[in-house]
Amino acid sequence: CNCNPAGVLETFAGCGNAPEGELCECKERVTGRICDKCRPxxxxxxxxxxxxCEDCGCSTAGTVGGIATCDDKTGQCFCKKDVFSRRCNECKDGTYNLQEDNIFGCIGCNCNKGGSVDNVCDKNTGKCRCRPRVTGQRCDQPLKLHYFPTLYQLQYEAEDGRTPQNTAVRFGYDEEVYPGYSWRGYAVFSEIQKEIINDVYIEKPSLYRMIISYHNPGSNTVLGKIKITPDDPSDSEQEVDVHFRPTSGPKLMTVVIVPGDFPVPLVMNPGRWSISIMNNQNLFLILPLNVDLLFHEDSLLVSDVFHDLLSSLSPFWISWQLQESVLSFQNK
Structure with a gap:
């Protein structure tokens, strides 16, 4: 009768002694014609x-549809998307708080990418693993007696700059020209003001990328130049051409040598630097130019990190910022 010896009762005396209508006598949790399968x-x-056979022991809070069955060979239960382990009783890394009424099983940790070591949190409490001097459930709060420098920690307004003659910058403050301008207004380029200089101080040596937010409502591309000059003669002066294309609204632009090139890394060492923005054209157009961010160039500064830093004001990779340097190109 070929009964499976692992599945038949110890008292089984052979096929000839089996109850009428049966071939083998199976153990309590065994089924099949020859007692070779575990019951559900x-x-x-x-x-x-x-x-x-052993009990599957599935955690119904973590199984699809709350079923308690498992693979009869491996014992693997059928887990929800964010749940794992043989019994489906553990949240995957990046999630916590296993719940029966959650179709995915667990809740996302949602750790702050700037303040946390990674996106793995305590599987029960959801507490993220924070960087030094950072605290909070999501690692989005500074320790007591500490603070997060905001994206405006180092802010430079073009109208607060100077001309090459060390005179005050000419600026406008017309809301119709540039709605929502910051501080006192926006600097004005004309035949009598073709260059504006802002003095900045760098604390950390590194490569930097400059990203400019601007709006050119005209129909022609405006050509300008940015020159970065160090006070220290051992450092090198850097100069790049910029192309301000027409836009339908404010737009972010990474400073490049010519259109289509990769962003130019700016080498800046600690010390005082002068950033000069120049335009040699006389145009009948208004170009609000917002010199927005100068980033520390780092492989960790990816798009999702940048978004989280903006939302949480936790700038761990942003070294300094030129904010709201607004320029207007027009005829005298």
């Missing part, structure tokens, strides 16, 4: 197990 909710058929 059980797995791991073993000869030494008096019941034949």
């Amino acid at each position: 909710l059980f797995w791991n058929l073993q000869k030494g197990n008096p019941l034949g």
Whole structure:
């Protein structure tokens, strides 16, 4: 009769002695014509197990549809998307708080990418693993007696700059020309003001990328030049051409040598630097130019990190900022 010895009762005396209509006498948790399969909710058929198979032990909070069945060979239960382990009783990394009424099983940790070591949190409490001097459930709060420098920590307004003759910058403050301008207004380029200089101080030596937010409502591209000059003669002066294309609204632009090139890395060492923005054209157009951010060039500064830093004001990779340097190109 070929009964499976692992699945039949110890008292089984052979096929000839089986009850009428049966071939083999199976253990309590075993089924099949020859007692070779575990019943539903059980797995791991073993000869030494008096019941034949083990309980699946699935956590119904973590299984799809709340079912408690498992693979009868491996014992693997059928887990929800964010749940794992054989019994489906653990949240995957990046999630926590296993709940039966959650179709995914667990909640996302949502750790702050700037303030946390990674996106792994405590599987029960959801507490993220924070960087030094950072605290909070999501690692989005500074420790007591500490603070997060905001994206405006080092802010430079073009109208607060100077001309090459060290005179005050000419600026306008017309809301119709540039709605929502910051501080006192926006600097004005004309035949009598073709260059504006802002003095800045760099604390950390590194490569930098300058990103400019601007708006050119005209129909022609405006050509300008940015010159970065160090006070220290051992450092090198750097100069790049910029192309301010027409836009339908404010737009971010990374400073490049010519259109289509990769962003130019700016080498800046600690010390005082002068950033000069120049335009030699006389145009009948208004070009609000917002010199927005100068980033520390780092492989960790990816798009999702940048978004999280903006939302949380936790600038761990931003070294300094030129904010709201607004320029207007027009005829005298």
